[in-house]
Amino acid sequence: MSLQKTISEKTKLAVQNLYQATLESVELQSTRKEFEGDITVVVFPMLRVVKGNPMQIGEAIGQYLVDNVDEIKGYNVVKGFLNLVIADSYYLDFFTSIRDEEQFGFANSLKDKKAVMVEYSSPNTNKPLHLGHIRNILLGYSVAQIIKASGKKVYKTQIINDRGIHICKSMVAWQKFGEGETPETSNLKGDKLVGNYYVKFDQIYKDQISKLIQKGKPEEEAKKEAPILIEAQEMLRKWEAGDEKVVELWKKMNSWVYDGFDQTYNALGVDFDSYYYESNTYLLGKDNIEEGLSKGVFFKKDDGSVWCDLTDEGLDEKLVLRSDGTAVYMTQDIGTAIQRVKDNPDIGGMIYTVGNEQDYHFKVLFLILKKLGYDWAKNLHHLSYGMVDLPSGKMKSREGTVVDADDLILEMSKTAEEISKDLGKLEGYTKDEKKEVYNTIGLGALKYYILKVDPKKRILFNPEESVDFQGNTGPFIQYTYARIQAILRKADFDINTSITNIELHEKEKELIKQLELYPEIIQSAAKDLSPAIIANYTYDLVKGYNSFFQNVSIFGANSQEEKQFRVQLSRMVGNTIKSAFGLLGINVPERM
Structure with missing residues (x-):
């Protein structure tokens, strides 16, 4: 039983024995820094069942x-707060029990035999991945890692939108202007390459619309009658x-795109267990609609269209289902x-x-799947996230004004290089070592900046x-992690000895309290589907460590035992930083 649980149960017994009253629950919180203590029992809620002065009740x-x-080992009462001092x-x-755990904080075994499938990325094959995709990919991958750490089996997947008029636009433009x-x-x-032809299509399309308008066509008619659009529509029919x-051209150009996507995924350090392709799934769902009609989940209108x-x-x-029997996106998503x-x-x-922007779509999808009677439908979640904006404004794919994912990754590495050079952080490194560290810092900066924000909020990047x-x-x-590794390299003594009898410095105790929270933080982040919880916990842990580092001498400790313990504590903090950043898909450099 955890200490918090023990305190909660014993507080209920205290109220029962002292006041012959029953407490349904006990409110606990961390003791505020300005007071002595570690865990605080809040007395005020007890006044509903215990009559008296809160100070006296607390005492x-x-x-x-x-x-x-x-x-x-002690206590003090401040107004209605009972502050408990833990030995x-x-x-x-506690520290000894976790010190050698390789996967501290992770669930030891699968809590649930049922798996969770996480879908992310799901791009169109008519353009490269951009900054908006990056937020999607980083969120989905991180949530999958966190859920796995919480004790569930996870499948990572995506559905690739590889069919439709947009793909045909790139194909037509390449066919007309690509010259092989x-x-x-x-x-x-x-x-x-394929994305360039999507932009090319839009340029030609706009030019043709402009010419048709000059000839007296209304704008709406001109948009429908532009020759290059008609060619794309004909290609889709074919x-x-x-x-x-x-089909051969479609396969060839899509294969180029898949290779490009894979290079970007590798650069971002993400992967997938399975792939679904809209070209295979767009006919799914029709049988399910028929089944739903027979069950009364759907109804048919006079024109033959089917509704829920x-x-x-x-x-x-x-x-x-449309009146002509063709599917809509909802049909496909049901079937998929x-x-x-x-x-x-x-x-x-x-x-x-x-x-x-798809919030409503997923509300509807989940409701329909529940109505169709699928048990797993009650465990469907939309990890809804806000847009990523730039100081220069919105991005537009067809106009070629998006922030390309590969270009951004490269830019982040260059920015890391410039700042590191200014700070003189990598003196004595070889050229290749520097390049690797710049990439680690740049990618870490990008991922952390995006993931530390609650998914629902917009980001100005x-x-x-x-x-x-x-x-x-x-x-x-990352710099704090590297500093810890330098401390471990400096330690010229055995740091694996169990330390059981030293007096803890307040800063050491605070760090251990932070470490104690980590398993609970993982479970909380998994429940809320929020990597931001992990990110901000890691920042708090690092702030705590830096405060410890500034206030407590590691190698100038009074005894060898204290010195060993402080190095052990540093190592455990470093391991937890690495573990938490791993859940965010971020690497940490050993030197920096």
Whole structure:
């Protein structure tokens, strides 16, 4: 039983024995820094069942706890707050128990036989990945890592939007203007090459609209009658009909894009367990709609279209099949969700990492799947996140004004290099060593800057601000980790001896308290689907360590035991930083 649980139970017994009253719950919190103590029992809520002066009640309960809980060595009462002083032996015992745990904080075994599938990235194959995708990818990957650490099996997946008019636009433009250009002949990543032709299409399309308007066509008609758009629409019809040449071109250009995506994923340090392709899934769902019609989940209108009435749930009627029998996106998403469980029967829930502009879509999807009677539908979550803005404004793919993911990764590494040079942080490194560290710092800065923010909030991304070696940034935390590794290298004595009988400095005790929170932090982040909880915990841990480092002499300790303990404590903090950053997909440099 945890100490908090013990204090809670013994406080209930104290109230029962002292006042013949029953407490349903006990409110505990960390003792405020200006008061002596470690854990505070809040007395005020007890006044509902215990009549009397809160100071006197606190005194009586405090004495009871000192007499009945070995770990409590003293107490004081401030107004209605009972501050308990925990014996050093408790913290030393706890530290000894976790000191050699390789995966401290992680659940030791699977809590649930059912797996969770996390979907993220899910790009279109007509353009390269950009800054908006990066937030999606980093969130999805990190949430998957956190859920896994919390004790669940996780599948990481994505659905690639590899069909439709947008893809045909790039294909038409390449066919008309590409002159056989390939990633090899152009020395461009495949996704960038295809993205260039998507931009080219838009330029030609706008030019054709302008010319049609000059000839007297209304703008709306001009948009529909632009020759290059008509060509793209015809190409889509041919693709859907299985035209051999169109399908061959589609496969070739998509393969270029997949290679490009893989290079970006590798650079970001993320991966997937499975891939779904819209070209395979866009026909799914129709059978499920028929099944839902027979169960009365859906209804058919006079024109033959099929709908789901969600007005009782405060939503509206949702189209799931057009009057001509063709599917809509909702149809595909219903079918894809069901297919995923068929492919992985142990799935008990799914998390969709998609921007907040799709909030309504997922409310509807989850409701429909519940109405269809799937047990796992109650465990569907939309990891909804806000836009990423730049100081210069919004990004637009078709106009080629997006912040390309690869360019951003490169820019972050260069920014890290410039700042590191100014600070003189990497003297004595070889060129290759420096390059590796710059990349680690730059990527760490990017990932931390994005992940430290609650997913629901918009982000204004400032690359230079993110690569700051002070404050709540990735490089600041990485630098502290590297400092700890330098301390471990300096230690010329055995640091594995168990230390059981020293008096703890207040700063040491505070650090152990921070470490004690880590398992709970992982569970909380998994429950809330929020890497920000991990990120900000790590920052607090690092602040605590730096305060310890400034106030406590590690190698100038009074005894060898104290010296050994402080190095052990430093190592454990370093391991926890590395572990927490691992959950965020961030690497830490051994030297910096």
